[in-house]
Amino acid sequence: MEKFFGKNSIKFEPQSVEVVFNNTTKCRLCFEQDVENYSGISVNFDDKLIGMNIKIVCVGKLKEKYFKDAIAEYKKRLSRFAKVSIVQVPDEKAPEKFSAAEDERVKQIEGERILSKIKDKEYVYVTAIKGKQRSSEEFAKEIQDLATYGHSDITFVIGGSLGTSDAVNKRGDDLISFGKLTMPHQLMRVVLIEQIYRAFMINSGSPYHK
Amino acid sequence: MEKFFGKNSIKFEPQSVEVVFNNTTKCRLCFEQDVENYSGISVNFDDKLIGMNIKIVCVGKLKEKYFKDAIAEYKKRLSRFAKVSIVQVPDEKAPEKFSAAEDERVKQIEGERILSKIKDKEYVYVTAIKGKQRSSEEFAKEIQDLATYGHSDITFVIGGSLGTSDAVNKRGDDLISFGKLTMPHQLMRVVLIEQIYRAFMINSGSPYHK
Numbered sequence: 001m002e003k004f005f006g007k008n009s010i011k012f013e014p015q016s017v018e019v020v021f022n023n024t025t026k027c028r029l030c031f032e033q034d035v036e037n038y039s040g041i042s043v044n045f046d047d048k049l050i051g052m053n054i055k056i057v058c059v060g061k062l063k064e065k066y067f068k069d070a071i072a073e074y075k076k077r078l079s080r081f082a083k084v085s086i087v088q089v090p091d092e093k094a095p096e097k098f099s100a101a102e103d104e105r106v107k108q109i110e111g112e113r114i115l116s117k118i119k120d121k122e123y124v125y126v127t128a129i130k131g132k133q134r135s136s137e138e139f140a141k142e143i144q145d146l147a148t149y150g151h152s153d154i155t156f157v158i159g160g161s162l163g164t165s166d167a168v169n170k171r172g173d174d175l176i177s178f179g180k181l182t183m184p185h186q187l188m189r190v191v192l193i194e195q196i197y198r199a200f201m202i203n204s205g206s207p208y209h210k
Numbered sequence: 211m212e213k214f215f216g217k218n219s220i221k222f223e224p225q226s227v228e229v230v231f232n233n234t235t236k237c238r239l240c241f242e243q244d245v246e247n248y249s250g251i252s253v254n255f256d257d258k259l260i261g262m263n264i265k266i267v268c269v270g271k272l273k274e275k276y277f278k279d280a281i282a283e284y285k286k287r288l289s290r291f292a293k294v295s296i297v298q299v300p301d302e303k304a305p306e307k308f309s310a311a312e313d314e315r316v317k318q319i320e321g322e323r324i325l326s327k328i329k330d331k332e333y334v335y336v337t338a339i340k341g342k343q344r345s346s347e348e349f350a351k352e353i354q355d356l357a358t359y360g361h362s363d364i365t366f367v368i369g370g371s372l373g374t375s376d377a378v379n380k381r382g383d384d385l386i387s388f389g390k391l392t393m394p395h396q397l398m399r400v401v402l403i404e405q406i407y408r409a410f411m412i413n414s415g416s417p418y419h420k
Contacts, residue, residue, distance in 0.1 A: 066276040067276070069276035070274070070276040134390060136392040180389070181346045195393075
């Protein structure tokens with residue numbers, strides 16, 4: 001299979017990937033075995049072939065063992081496609097009864113912690129109920145397109161129980177919603193990482209997603 | 211607190227519930243301790259006060275321990291509000307490559323198994339991507355209303371990996387969607403049971419849902 005981007009192209013063979021830039025082969029990666037698919041590979045046309053980094057930034061420690069185990073499983077499965085890191089920033093203790101101002105303060109502090117974990121080059125999805133919903137296929141296509149056009153660092157933000165601050169939403173390249181319902185942010189992590197895994201499986205033509 | 215339905219009413223006290231039908235007290239339940247809330251109680255105005263039954267009918271066995279544990283935890287938490295049962299019907303083996311006719315056959319067989327587990331009196335939600343999405347608050351309100359108007363048996367159906375048959379959708383009193391994305395039906399069970407638990411917590415005024 002060969003993909004063209006103007007004068008540039010990427011040629012995929014079972015045992016190699018070849019990057020052609022301005023009609024010149026710039027890079028060739030060979031493998032000893034057949035490679036099932038390459039959907040986790042993204043190409044920078046400044047002469048480098050690099051893997052994809054998926055980062056999930058979230059607030060608060062995961063307490064429940066079953067959620068931890070589920071995330072560990074999907075993280076392991078995803079590792080054939082991308083380097084995955086999950087970064088937890090501390091949540092900010094909040095009083096039982098919230099005033100709007102206290103809400104804002106908590107979101108802002110948590111937001112600063114989130115932003116401190118994000119570099120300029122990262123493409124950032126912020127999860128938010130009011131964000132745009134995608135089908136799994138649409139989401140997979142977006143990830144594919146981001147990878148193809150050189151975004152090798154994709155970051156997802158899951159806010160704390162109050163949501164994300166304006167500053168975080170502003171830093172986001174896109175707001176993404178997984179439905180109208182409110183979920184515990186712990187369970188949201190499972191749903192998100194499964195969707196990311198599903199996206200790579202869809203892009204690799206696997207029957208995982210039917 | 212007293213709720214009125216025409217000449218009928220339900221009176222809630224910390225240690226009792228009283229059902230008044232046609233200006234006559236028909237039923238009084240007393241408790242030894244203060245009861246925090248009664249959101250799991252529904253009333254049949256033919257003289258019986260009965261608890262709510264929540265049933266989840268799904269296809270195939272749950273393999274992953276972490277999903278099993280998550281569901282067991284929410285089932286336990288829900289038990290203060292309702293009797294919860296999870297009924298698994300066998301999935302139908304399907305060939306690797308599906309034709310539309312084979313898809314239909316698998317859905318139909320699984321559908322018959324699902325329908326065999328549902329009684330006439332049950333109010334049935336069928337989960338389907340194309341169903342109507344609700345916010346958690348709207349969903350909680352619906353459950354509340356169903357309980358109030360005598361639906362003490364609420365059943366949720368999660369189809370197999372191909373979805374539900376037309377017969378199942380037709381039996382459904384409502385189609386409910388939890389978002390545009392496709393989820394493994396195992397994970398869907400976790401999301402669903404958490405939403406049901408959340409609905410009861412919202413209805414009981416708990417700070418679980420903020």
